[in-house]
Amino acid sequence: MELREAGISDSDTLSALEKIPRHEFIPNSFIDQAYENIALPIGNEQTISQPLIVAIMTQELEITKKHKILELGTGSGYQTAILAKLSRRVYTIERIKSLSNEAKKTLDKLRLYNVVTKIGDGNLGWKEQMPFDRIILTAATKKLSTEIIKQIKDNGIIIAPMIINNEKQILKKFIKINNKIIEKNITDVKFVPNLSGIIA
Ligand code: SAH
Numbered sequence: 215m216e217l218r219e220a221g222i223s224d225s226d227t228l229s230a231l232e233k234i235p236r237h238e239f240i241p242n243s244f245i246d247q248a249y250e251n252i253a254l255p256i257g258n259e260q261t262i263s264q265p266l267i268v269a270i271m272t273q274e275l276e277i278t279k280k281h282k283i284l285e286l287g288t289g290s291g292y293q294t295a296i297l298a299k300l301s302r303r304v305y306t307i308e309r310i311k312s313l314s315n316e317a318k319k320t321l322d323k324l325r326l327y328n329v330v331t332k333i334g335d336g337n338l339g340w341k342e343q344m345p346f347d348r349i350i351l352t353a354a355t356k357k358l359s360t361e362i363i364k365q366i367k368d369n370g371i372i373i374a375p376m377i378i379n380n381e382k383q384i385l386k387k388f389i390k391i392n393n394k395i396i397e398k399n400i401t402d403v404k405f406v407p408n409l410s411g412i413i414a
Contacts, residue, residue: 216251217269224273230299231269236262238320239290258310258413260406262290263352267385267403271373274387274400275348277301282343284365286336287352287408291317291329297350298326305343307336310413335410339365346370353408354383358395366390375405 222228237248239262244254253261263271271293277283277300288294288308294317297304308314311333318331332340336351337359344365351362351374358374366372372388385400 217266220266220269222266222269222273226277226300227269227273227296230272230296231265233299234292234295234324236265236292238324239292239295239317256290256313258313260289260310260313262292263405268293268296270385270401271350271352272296272300274373274385275350275371277348281347283348283350284340284343284346285350285352286362288314288317288331289352291321291331293350293352294329295321295324295326298329301348302328304329305332305340305346306330307332307334307340309333309335309409309411312413333412333414335412337361337408337410341365348372349374351375351408352405354403354405355408358388363390363395368392373400375403377407 237245240248251265253264256262281301283297283301283304285306288306294306314331314333321329339361345367347370349366349372354375354377356377370390375383376386383403385403387398389396
């Protein structure tokens with residue numbers, strides 16, 4: 215109800231959020247807050263995103279069952295699970311090994327077998343699997359990498375939290391049309407930073 219009142223109207227998005235048990239993605243110490251509309255710590259100084267933000271990003275991606283999606287920043291795997299419900303396949307990259315492994319376990323437990331996880335730097339994308347219908351970044355970045363822009367299909371959508379003037383962040387929607395990128399602001403957000411390098 216809260217999500218609906220906040221402007222989430224896409225029924226597929228709402229039903230995916232309803233079906234995925236968020237408590238499965240949250241450490242035991244915070245489990246009693248699993249269904250509150252807030253971000254929560256998942257270890258390694260990272261957070262599971264706020265459900266409303268997950269819903270906005272999902273709705274703006276305009277996903278169909280035919281889509282192949284690239285996600286940068288697996289984190290807990292919660293957003294990954296929502297994407298997996300709505301699309302054909304999700305390729306998800308996380309730079310912190312322990313988070314990637316934990317997310318994989320949870321996704322397997324929920325029998326979401328159309329997800330492929332990888333430990334790596336998401337800014338490089340996933341060359342072997344390109345091009346993608348949709349790309350989502352769940353860590354804030356100053357600039358989309360050329361690899362990411364190369365790996366999205368024509369008419370594809372990228373959703374990403376962008377850092378503006380080193381201070382605020384705006385969630386942006388990018389659409390590639392005839393090899394040109396058109397962008398639109400969605401809402402102010404606060405994400406952890408996009409960092410390079412792998413943590414084993
Ligand atoms: N949607 C996730 C949010 C995870 S927070 C959830 O709901 O759980 C963002 C994640 O992006 C963190 O786990 C962080 O380690 C990861 N990350 C940051 N920069 C990255 C990069 N360059 N490549 C891959 N993962 C990255």
